[in-house]
Amino acid sequence: MPDVPTLARPHTRGEDADPDHDRGPGAAELLDFARRTAADAALVATLPLDPEGRTWIRLDGPGGSEAWLIGWPPGTGTGWHDHGGSRGAFATAAGELTEQSLAVQLPTEGWKTLELADGVDRERRLRDGLGRAFGPHHVHQVLNLSEDTHAVSVHAYYPPLPLMRRYSRTGPVLRLEEVERPEVWT
Incomplete structure:
Protein backbone atom coordinates (compact mmCIF):
# COMPACT_ATOMS: atom_id res chain seq x y z
CA MET A 1 0.00 0.00 0.00
CA PRO A 2 1.97 3.09 -1.14
CA ASP A 3 2.16 6.32 0.87
CA VAL A 4 0.47 4.85 3.93
CA PRO A 5 2.61 5.32 7.05
CA THR A 6 2.68 2.32 9.38
CA LEU A 7 2.36 2.61 13.14
CA ALA A 8 4.66 -0.12 14.29
CA ARG A 9 4.81 0.03 18.04
CA PRO A 10 2.06 -0.56 20.56
CA HIS A 11 1.38 2.14 23.12
CA THR A 12 2.85 1.60 26.60
CA ARG A 13 1.76 2.84 30.02
CA GLY A 14 2.88 6.34 30.86
CA GLU A 15 2.82 7.65 27.31
CA ASP A 16 -0.45 9.50 27.93
CA ALA A 17 1.30 11.73 30.48
CA ASP A 18 0.99 15.30 29.24
CA PRO A 19 2.42 18.16 31.31
CA ASP A 20 0.07 20.67 29.64
CA HIS A 21 -2.90 18.77 31.07
CA ASP A 22 -1.73 18.61 34.69
CA ARG A 23 -4.26 21.20 35.79
CA GLY A 24 -7.85 20.17 36.30
CA PRO A 25 -9.18 16.75 37.24
CA GLY A 26 -7.03 13.75 36.39
CA ALA A 27 -8.20 10.56 34.76
CA ALA A 28 -8.76 8.86 38.15
CA GLU A 29 -10.97 11.73 39.34
CA LEU A 30 -12.95 11.66 36.08
CA LEU A 31 -13.43 7.90 36.45
CA ASP A 32 -14.55 8.28 40.07
CA PHE A 33 -17.09 10.91 38.96
CA ALA A 34 -18.34 8.69 36.12
CA ARG A 35 -18.77 5.68 38.44
CA ARG A 36 -20.53 7.68 41.19
CA THR A 37 -22.83 9.35 38.66
CA ALA A 38 -23.58 6.02 36.94
CA ALA A 39 -24.70 4.67 40.33
CA ASP A 40 -27.24 7.50 40.73
CA ALA A 41 -30.39 5.61 39.69
CA ALA A 42 -32.62 8.70 39.96
CA LEU A 43 -30.41 10.67 37.56
CA VAL A 44 -30.07 7.77 35.12
CA ALA A 45 -33.87 7.42 35.08
CA THR A 46 -34.22 11.03 33.80
CA LEU A 47 -32.57 10.16 30.49
CA PRO A 48 -35.16 9.72 27.74
CA LEU A 49 -34.41 6.57 25.73
CA ASP A 50 -35.02 6.51 21.98
CA PRO A 51 -35.34 3.09 20.30
CA GLU A 52 -33.50 4.30 17.20
CA GLY A 53 -30.83 6.81 18.21
CA ARG A 54 -28.53 7.76 21.03
CA THR A 55 -29.80 10.33 23.51
CA TRP A 56 -27.82 12.47 25.93
CA ILE A 57 -27.96 15.00 28.72
CA ARG A 58 -25.06 17.32 29.46
CA LEU A 59 -23.89 17.21 33.11
CA ASP A 60 -21.63 19.34 35.28
CA GLY A 61 -18.39 17.43 35.67
CA PRO A 62 -15.75 17.94 38.37
CA GLY A 63 -13.26 20.80 38.17
CA GLY A 64 -14.59 22.34 34.97
CA SER A 65 -14.75 19.06 33.06
CA GLU A 66 -17.40 18.27 30.47
CA ALA A 67 -19.70 15.35 31.26
CA TRP A 68 -22.55 13.50 29.55
CA LEU A 69 -25.19 10.92 30.40
CA ILE A 70 -25.72 8.89 27.21
CA GLY A 71 -28.37 6.35 26.18
CA TRP A 72 -27.42 3.65 23.67
CA PRO A 73 -30.19 1.74 21.84
CA PRO A 74 -29.39 -1.86 20.92
CA GLY A 75 -26.91 -2.10 18.04
CA THR A 76 -25.62 1.49 18.20
CA GLY A 77 -22.10 2.84 18.53
CA THR A 78 -19.86 5.84 18.11
CA GLY A 79 -17.58 4.76 15.29
CA TRP A 80 -13.82 5.25 15.65
CA HIS A 81 -12.90 8.63 17.16
CA ASP A 82 -10.61 10.50 19.53
CA HIS A 83 -11.28 13.35 21.94
CA GLY A 84 -9.15 16.14 20.51
CA GLY A 85 -6.44 15.85 23.16
CA SER A 86 -8.71 15.69 26.21
CA ARG A 87 -8.34 12.93 28.76
CA GLY A 88 -11.49 11.18 29.86
CA ALA A 89 -13.36 8.37 31.51
CA PHE A 90 -16.66 6.60 31.18
CA ALA A 91 -18.70 4.13 33.21
CA THR A 92 -21.68 2.00 32.32
CA ALA A 93 -24.82 2.73 34.34
CA ALA A 94 -27.07 0.10 32.72
CA GLY A 95 -26.64 -2.67 30.19
CA GLU A 96 -23.25 -3.48 28.69
CA LEU A 97 -20.95 -1.53 26.40
CA THR A 98 -17.98 -2.79 24.42
CA GLU A 99 -14.99 -0.56 23.89
CA GLN A 100 -12.62 -1.31 21.03
CA SER A 101 -9.45 0.76 21.24
CA LEU A 102 -5.99 1.15 19.78
CA ALA A 103 -2.95 0.69 22.01
CA VAL A 104 -0.90 3.12 19.97
CA GLN A 105 -0.44 6.87 20.08
CA LEU A 106 -1.41 8.41 16.75
CA PRO A 107 0.19 11.57 15.44
CA THR A 108 -2.33 14.39 15.88
CA GLU A 109 -1.66 16.10 12.53
CA GLY A 110 -0.12 15.60 9.12
CA TRP A 111 -1.79 12.37 8.03
CA LYS A 112 -4.96 11.19 6.38
CA THR A 113 -4.38 7.41 6.25
CA LEU A 114 -2.35 5.10 8.51
CA THR A 149 -31.26 -4.01 25.67
CA HIS A 150 -30.55 -0.31 26.00
CA ALA A 151 -27.29 0.69 27.67
CA VAL A 152 -26.66 3.93 29.57
CA SER A 153 -23.29 5.43 30.44
CA VAL A 154 -21.64 8.49 31.96
CA HIS A 155 -18.67 10.18 30.22
CA ALA A 156 -16.38 12.97 31.48
CA TYR A 157 -13.57 14.86 29.69
CA TYR A 158 -10.97 17.40 30.68
CA PRO A 159 -10.33 19.83 29.27
CA PRO A 160 -13.81 20.12 27.75
CA LEU A 161 -13.75 18.64 24.26
CA PRO A 162 -12.20 21.10 21.79
CA LEU A 163 -13.01 18.73 18.91
CA MET A 164 -13.41 15.08 17.99
CA ARG A 165 -11.68 13.43 15.08
CA ARG A 166 -13.76 10.75 13.32
CA TYR A 167 -12.08 7.82 11.59
CA SER A 168 -13.09 4.95 9.33
CA ARG A 169 -11.31 1.64 9.50
CA THR A 170 -10.89 -1.14 6.95
CA GLY A 171 -8.72 -3.95 8.31
CA PRO A 172 -5.45 -2.39 9.42
CA VAL A 173 -6.09 0.91 7.59
CA LEU A 174 -7.34 3.85 9.66
CA ARG A 175 -8.49 6.92 7.72
CA LEU A 176 -9.25 10.37 9.13
CA GLU A 177 -12.72 11.24 7.82
CA GLU A 178 -13.75 14.45 9.58
CA VAL A 179 -13.14 16.78 12.48
CA GLU A 180 -16.21 17.70 14.54
CA ARG A 181 -16.41 20.86 16.64
CA PRO A 182 -18.48 21.19 19.85
CA GLU A 183 -21.36 23.02 18.17
CA VAL A 184 -22.28 19.77 16.42
CA TRP A 185 -23.08 17.86 19.63
CA THR A 186 -24.16 20.57 22.11
Whole structure:
Protein backbone atom coordinates (compact mmCIF):
# COMPACT_ATOMS: atom_id res chain seq x y z
CA MET A 1 0.00 0.00 0.00
CA PRO A 2 1.97 3.09 -1.14
CA ASP A 3 2.16 6.32 0.87
CA VAL A 4 0.47 4.85 3.93
CA PRO A 5 2.61 5.32 7.05
CA THR A 6 2.68 2.32 9.38
CA LEU A 7 2.36 2.61 13.14
CA ALA A 8 4.66 -0.12 14.29
CA ARG A 9 4.81 0.03 18.04
CA PRO A 10 2.06 -0.56 20.56
CA HIS A 11 1.38 2.14 23.12
CA THR A 12 2.85 1.60 26.60
CA ARG A 13 1.76 2.84 30.02
CA GLY A 14 2.88 6.34 30.86
CA GLU A 15 2.82 7.65 27.31
CA ASP A 16 -0.45 9.50 27.93
CA ALA A 17 1.30 11.73 30.48
CA ASP A 18 0.99 15.30 29.24
CA PRO A 19 2.42 18.16 31.31
CA ASP A 20 0.07 20.67 29.64
CA HIS A 21 -2.90 18.77 31.07
CA ASP A 22 -1.73 18.61 34.69
CA ARG A 23 -4.26 21.20 35.79
CA GLY A 24 -7.85 20.17 36.30
CA PRO A 25 -9.18 16.75 37.24
CA GLY A 26 -7.03 13.75 36.39
CA ALA A 27 -8.20 10.56 34.76
CA ALA A 28 -8.76 8.86 38.15
CA GLU A 29 -10.97 11.73 39.34
CA LEU A 30 -12.95 11.66 36.08
CA LEU A 31 -13.43 7.90 36.45
CA ASP A 32 -14.55 8.28 40.07
CA PHE A 33 -17.09 10.91 38.96
CA ALA A 34 -18.34 8.69 36.12
CA ARG A 35 -18.77 5.68 38.44
CA ARG A 36 -20.53 7.68 41.19
CA THR A 37 -22.83 9.35 38.66
CA ALA A 38 -23.58 6.02 36.94
CA ALA A 39 -24.70 4.67 40.33
CA ASP A 40 -27.24 7.50 40.73
CA ALA A 41 -30.39 5.61 39.69
CA ALA A 42 -32.62 8.70 39.96
CA LEU A 43 -30.41 10.67 37.56
CA VAL A 44 -30.07 7.77 35.12
CA ALA A 45 -33.87 7.42 35.08
CA THR A 46 -34.22 11.03 33.80
CA LEU A 47 -32.57 10.16 30.49
CA PRO A 48 -35.16 9.72 27.74
CA LEU A 49 -34.41 6.57 25.73
CA ASP A 50 -35.02 6.51 21.98
CA PRO A 51 -35.34 3.09 20.30
CA GLU A 52 -33.50 4.30 17.20
CA GLY A 53 -30.83 6.81 18.21
CA ARG A 54 -28.53 7.76 21.03
CA THR A 55 -29.80 10.33 23.51
CA TRP A 56 -27.82 12.47 25.93
CA ILE A 57 -27.96 15.00 28.72
CA ARG A 58 -25.06 17.32 29.46
CA LEU A 59 -23.89 17.21 33.11
CA ASP A 60 -21.63 19.34 35.28
CA GLY A 61 -18.39 17.43 35.67
CA PRO A 62 -15.75 17.94 38.37
CA GLY A 63 -13.26 20.80 38.17
CA GLY A 64 -14.59 22.34 34.97
CA SER A 65 -14.75 19.06 33.06
CA GLU A 66 -17.40 18.27 30.47
CA ALA A 67 -19.70 15.35 31.26
CA TRP A 68 -22.55 13.50 29.55
CA LEU A 69 -25.19 10.92 30.40
CA ILE A 70 -25.72 8.89 27.21
CA GLY A 71 -28.37 6.35 26.18
CA TRP A 72 -27.42 3.65 23.67
CA PRO A 73 -30.19 1.74 21.84
CA PRO A 74 -29.39 -1.86 20.92
CA GLY A 75 -26.91 -2.10 18.04
CA THR A 76 -25.62 1.49 18.20
CA GLY A 77 -22.10 2.84 18.53
CA THR A 78 -19.86 5.84 18.11
CA GLY A 79 -17.58 4.76 15.29
CA TRP A 80 -13.82 5.25 15.65
CA HIS A 81 -12.90 8.63 17.16
CA ASP A 82 -10.61 10.50 19.53
CA HIS A 83 -11.28 13.35 21.94
CA GLY A 84 -9.15 16.14 20.51
CA GLY A 85 -6.44 15.85 23.16
CA SER A 86 -8.71 15.69 26.21
CA ARG A 87 -8.34 12.93 28.76
CA GLY A 88 -11.49 11.18 29.86
CA ALA A 89 -13.36 8.37 31.51
CA PHE A 90 -16.66 6.60 31.18
CA ALA A 91 -18.70 4.13 33.21
CA THR A 92 -21.68 2.00 32.32
CA ALA A 93 -24.82 2.73 34.34
CA ALA A 94 -27.07 0.10 32.72
CA GLY A 95 -26.64 -2.67 30.19
CA GLU A 96 -23.25 -3.48 28.69
CA LEU A 97 -20.95 -1.53 26.40
CA THR A 98 -17.98 -2.79 24.42
CA GLU A 99 -14.99 -0.56 23.89
CA GLN A 100 -12.62 -1.31 21.03
CA SER A 101 -9.45 0.76 21.24
CA LEU A 102 -5.99 1.15 19.78
CA ALA A 103 -2.95 0.69 22.01
CA VAL A 104 -0.90 3.12 19.97
CA GLN A 105 -0.44 6.87 20.08
CA LEU A 106 -1.41 8.41 16.75
CA PRO A 107 0.19 11.57 15.44
CA THR A 108 -2.33 14.39 15.88
CA GLU A 109 -1.66 16.10 12.53
CA GLY A 110 -0.12 15.60 9.12
CA TRP A 111 -1.79 12.37 8.03
CA LYS A 112 -4.96 11.19 6.38
CA THR A 113 -4.38 7.41 6.25
CA LEU A 114 -2.35 5.10 8.51
CA GLU A 115 -1.70 1.38 8.40
CA LEU A 116 -1.90 -0.07 11.91
CA ALA A 117 0.61 -2.69 13.00
CA ASP A 118 -0.42 -6.05 14.40
CA GLY A 119 -1.09 -6.17 18.13
CA VAL A 120 -2.55 -2.69 18.64
CA ASP A 121 -6.21 -3.71 19.00
CA ARG A 122 -7.81 -3.95 22.46
CA GLU A 123 -11.37 -4.80 23.48
CA ARG A 124 -13.15 -4.41 26.83
CA ARG A 125 -16.68 -5.23 27.93
CA LEU A 126 -18.08 -2.89 30.55
CA ARG A 127 -21.20 -3.90 32.48
CA ASP A 128 -23.15 -1.92 35.11
CA GLY A 129 -20.79 0.09 37.30
CA LEU A 130 -17.62 -0.77 35.39
CA GLY A 131 -15.64 2.04 33.84
CA ARG A 132 -12.47 3.03 32.12
CA ALA A 133 -10.17 6.06 32.12
CA PHE A 134 -7.93 7.12 29.23
CA GLY A 135 -5.33 9.70 28.30
CA PRO A 136 -5.37 12.50 25.76
CA HIS A 137 -4.31 10.43 22.74
CA HIS A 138 -6.91 7.65 23.04
CA VAL A 139 -8.62 6.37 19.87
CA HIS A 140 -11.61 4.07 20.31
CA GLN A 141 -15.17 3.19 19.48
CA VAL A 142 -17.90 2.36 21.97
CA LEU A 143 -20.67 -0.06 21.02
CA ASN A 144 -23.88 -1.48 22.46
CA LEU A 145 -23.74 -4.95 20.90
CA SER A 146 -26.97 -6.10 22.54
CA GLU A 147 -29.82 -7.00 20.22
CA ASP A 148 -32.54 -6.03 22.69
CA THR A 149 -31.26 -4.01 25.67
CA HIS A 150 -30.55 -0.31 26.00
CA ALA A 151 -27.29 0.69 27.67
CA VAL A 152 -26.66 3.93 29.57
CA SER A 153 -23.29 5.43 30.44
CA VAL A 154 -21.64 8.49 31.96
CA HIS A 155 -18.67 10.18 30.22
CA ALA A 156 -16.38 12.97 31.48
CA TYR A 157 -13.57 14.86 29.69
CA TYR A 158 -10.97 17.40 30.68
CA PRO A 159 -10.33 19.83 29.27
CA PRO A 160 -13.81 20.12 27.75
CA LEU A 161 -13.75 18.64 24.26
CA PRO A 162 -12.20 21.10 21.79
CA LEU A 163 -13.01 18.73 18.91
CA MET A 164 -13.41 15.08 17.99
CA ARG A 165 -11.68 13.43 15.08
CA ARG A 166 -13.76 10.75 13.32
CA TYR A 167 -12.08 7.82 11.59
CA SER A 168 -13.09 4.95 9.33
CA ARG A 169 -11.31 1.64 9.50
CA THR A 170 -10.89 -1.14 6.95
CA GLY A 171 -8.72 -3.95 8.31
CA PRO A 172 -5.45 -2.39 9.42
CA VAL A 173 -6.09 0.91 7.59
CA LEU A 174 -7.34 3.85 9.66
CA ARG A 175 -8.49 6.92 7.72
CA LEU A 176 -9.25 10.37 9.13
CA GLU A 177 -12.72 11.24 7.82
CA GLU A 178 -13.75 14.45 9.58
CA VAL A 179 -13.14 16.78 12.48
CA GLU A 180 -16.21 17.70 14.54
CA ARG A 181 -16.41 20.86 16.64
CA PRO A 182 -18.48 21.19 19.85
CA GLU A 183 -21.36 23.02 18.17
CA VAL A 184 -22.28 19.77 16.42
CA TRP A 185 -23.08 17.86 19.63
CA THR A 186 -24.16 20.57 22.11
